[in-house]
Amino acid sequence: MINLKKSDIEASFDFDASVKAIRSCYIAASNKTVSLPPVGHIPFTSVNGDCHIKAGHIHEEPIFVIKIATGFYDNPKFGKPSSNGMMVVFSALTGEPVAVIEDEGWLTDMRTGIGGALATCALAKRSARKVLLIGAGIQCRMQANALNRLFEGSLEFHVWARSKEKADLASKDLAANGLSAAAITDLEDCVRKSEIIITTTPATSALFQADWVSNGAHITAIGADSPGKQEVDQVLLEKADVVVCDLADQSLDHGEFQHAHKAGILKEVKELGDIFNGEVTGRTSDDQITIVDLTGIAPQDIAITGSVLKAYELKEDF
Amino acid sequence: MINLKKSDIEASFDFDASVKAIRSCYIAASNKTVSLPPVGHIPFTSVNGDCHIKAGHIHEEPIFVIKIATGFYDNPKFGKPSSNGMMVVFSALTGEPVAVIEDEGWLTDMRTGIGGALATCALAKRSARKVLLIGAGIQCRMQANALNRLFEGSLEFHVWARSKEKADLASKDLAANGLSAAAITDLEDCVRKSEIIITTTPATSALFQADWVSNGAHITAIGADSPGKQEVDQVLLEKADVVVCDLADQSLDHGEFQHAHKAGILKEVKELGDIFNGEVTGRTSDDQITIVDLTGIAPQDIAITGSVLKAYELKEDF
Numbered sequence: 001m002i003n004l005k006k007s008d009i010e011a012s013f014d015f016d017a018s019v020k021a022i023r024s025c026y027i028a029a030s031n032k033t034v035s036l037p038p039v040g041h042i043p044f045t046s047v048n049g050d051c052h053i054k055a056g057h058i059h060e061e062p063i064f065v066i067k068i069a070t071g072f073y074d075n076p077k078f079g080k081p082s083s084n085g086m087m088v089v090f091s092a093l094t095g096e097p098v099a100v101i102e103d104e105g106w107l108t109d110m111r112t113g114i115g116g117a118l119a120t121c122a123l124a125k126r127s128a129r130k131v132l133l134i135g136a137g138i139q140c141r142m143q144a145n146a147l148n149r150l151f152e153g154s155l156e157f158h159v160w161a162r163s164k165e166k167a168d169l170a171s172k173d174l175a176a177n178g179l180s181a182a183a184i185t186d187l188e189d190c191v192r193k194s195e196i197i198i199t200t201t202p203a204t205s206a207l208f209q210a211d212w213v214s215n216g217a218h219i220t221a222i223g224a225d226s227p228g229k230q231e232v233d234q235v236l237l238e239k240a241d242v243v244v245c246d247l248a249d250q251s252l253d254h255g256e257f258q259h260a261h262k263a264g265i266l267k268e269v270k271e272l273g274d275i276f277n278g279e280v281t282g283r284t285s286d287d288q289i290t291i292v293d294l295t296g297i298a299p300q301d302i303a304i305t306g307s308v309l310k311a312y313e314l315k316e317d318f
Numbered sequence: 319m320i321n322l323k324k325s326d327i328e329a330s331f332d333f334d335a336s337v338k339a340i341r342s343c344y345i346a347a348s349n350k351t352v353s354l355p356p357v358g359h360i361p362f363t364s365v366n367g368d369c370h371i372k373a374g375h376i377h378e379e380p381i382f383v384i385k386i387a388t389g390f391y392d393n394p395k396f397g398k399p400s401s402n403g404m405m406v407v408f409s410a411l412t413g414e415p416v417a418v419i420e421d422e423g424w425l426t427d428m429r430t431g432i433g434g435a436l437a438t439c440a441l442a443k444r445s446a447r448k449v450l451l452i453g454a455g456i457q458c459r460m461q462a463n464a465l466n467r468l469f470e471g472s473l474e475f476h477v478w479a480r481s482k483e484k485a486d487l488a489s490k491d492l493a494a495n496g497l498s499a500a501a502i503t504d505l506e507d508c509v510r511k512s513e514i515i516i517t518t519t520p521a522t523s524a525l526f527q528a529d530w531v532s533n534g535a536h537i538t539a540i541g542a543d544s545p546g547k548q549e550v551d552q553v554l555l556e557k558a559d560v561v562v563c564d565l566a567d568q569s570l571d572h573g574e575f576q577h578a579h580k581a582g583i584l585k586e587v588k589e590l591g592d593i594f595n596g597e598v599t600g601r602t603s604d605d606q607i608t609i610v611d612l613t614g615i616a617p618q619d620i621a622i623t624g625s626v627l628k629a630y631e632l633k634e635d636f
Contacts, residue, residue: 095367
């Protein structure tokens with residue numbers, strides 16, 4: 001069995017191959033050529049933590065993956081990162097263990113960044129330049145870096161967070177990485193001016209008002225991945241012209257759209273894979289408001305893990 | 319992170335501590351002092367395989383466990399065992415990985431044996447002597463060995479399997495382990511004479527007729543753990559005086575009782591933990607027919623894994 005640490009996978013990570021694999025996996029998910037048991041969720045309420053278990057098999061792939069991701073949100077108080085986890089890889093032909101990848105959540109962070117950037121590229125208008133990042137954690141950085149790499153056209157990033165200090169820190173990190181980035185404090189003003197809005201918070205109620213959002217804007221909502229979480233005003237879901245998710249089963253159950261779905265106010269929800277595949281249309285004019293909710297799906301984990309193993313196996317000449 | 323192989327855990331395995339922990343875990347499961355996401359199931363139909371992912375947390379325990387168990391039933395044709403898997407242990411306080419235990423399915427086999435033996439001890443009449451094992455695979459051996467160790471009174475084991483050769487082999491293995499064991503071919507005759515019947519097959523239809531079962535008999539059904547599987551005649555479930563399972567959510571959904579439950583013919587189903595706890599009664603007379611279905615529950619995995627870590631940590635003076 002292969003045992004890889006975070007440092008191994010960072011060293012051999014192939015961004016472009018992972019992007020390609022993740023794009024394909026959304027198509028496989030929407031085509032239902034995947035086996036996906038429901039996401040397992042274990043809450044640890046007394047220590048403000050939770051664990052998500054995402055497993056699945058993309059048919060015809062020789063491996064399948066079980067991803068265990070923990071989020072213990074008080075950890076930073078004790079000098080530990082809040083995210084952790086690992087990918088466990090098995091043979092889909094014999095059921096034997098193939099690899100344990102102790103990525104400490106790094107692959108989840110990366111595949112979430114790539115998935116979000118792919119969705120944003122597919123749905124934002126091509127002329128978009130002004131990007132607002134709401135939240136200043138790891139996904140602020142991951143989304144911005146991946147989007148900057150994949151979007152055709154140069155982008156200006158603005159970062160807003162409840163803590164100005166954290167927004168400053170995040171924008172400095174982005175700038176250090178070569179991005180045009182600045183922290184902002186006037187959220188309403190910035191929402192009104194932004195053509196792309198990316199929310200990456202664990203919020204449980206809407207972060208901005210629907211009527212602040214300008215025509216032509218695109219919103220990528222990353223944060224809501226558990227029952228109770230919500231980042232976007234329900235009114236915006238009614239106002240949006242195109243509403244998209246990664247996997248309807250998840251998004252309507254425990255993602256951003258859970259509340260609107262339960263309230264019965266949600267119009268048609270498209271799946272990202274069907275848009276990538278050309279089976280349904282996404283944005284059809286620069287005036288439309290588009291919104292995508294990403295809960296994160298097991299095929300992303302399989303895709304990025306497959307890329308890692310491929311890179312590693314080539315490197316080690318397996 | 320601790321990395322243990324099958325040979326490590328076999329060497330340091332504490333049977334009695336595991337029995338105690340597994341008995342307690344059924345009580346915790348019935349008391350709902352556990353967090354148990356639904357079992358994840360991935361089918362691999364083209365290669366006759368499947369994977370079960372059982373995860374959970376017993377409240378107040380410092381660890382939680384994700385158990386990945388594969389069964390690829392054509393593997394023996396290629397000289398590989400059909401069962402494989404691992405236990406992945408995380409801290410319930412920080413979400414950090416604690417251990418990967420590459421038990422190759424050994425702990426699952428052992429905890430299934432112990433769980434079955436505990437259930438059989440709790441429900442069979444005390445005077446029972448004649449035990450019929452249906453199926454001659456690993457669980458035939460595990461159930462018999464654990465039961466022989468835990469039951470008060472000496473038992474005579476008979477083994478029946480579709481293949482006489484395999485039944486012979488299993489009974490020889492049991493005899494080599496000091497048990498009184500013999501293979502039999504007349505299933506009806508042996509069912510009629512048996513006071514304990516243990517079914518350990520992946521059958522999808524009943525293995526014996528309800529009217530063969532004598533008053534006073536106890537049946538432990540181990541095999542059915544997926545949609546479609548069934549080992550026991552539905553009529554027997556109506557005829558039985560006491561019907562017990564490990565976890566009603568699982569047994570009624572994808573265990574032995576799924577078919578009777580869907581048909582609406584199932585009377586009251588008790589949980590093993592409530593019987594262990596004294597909250598409900600099991601057998602109340604030697605004439606009753608009792609039946610227990612065990613689908614296998616994540617708390618068993620947590621319990622046995624906890625015992626392994628404890629033994630290992632003591633040994634290594636952690």
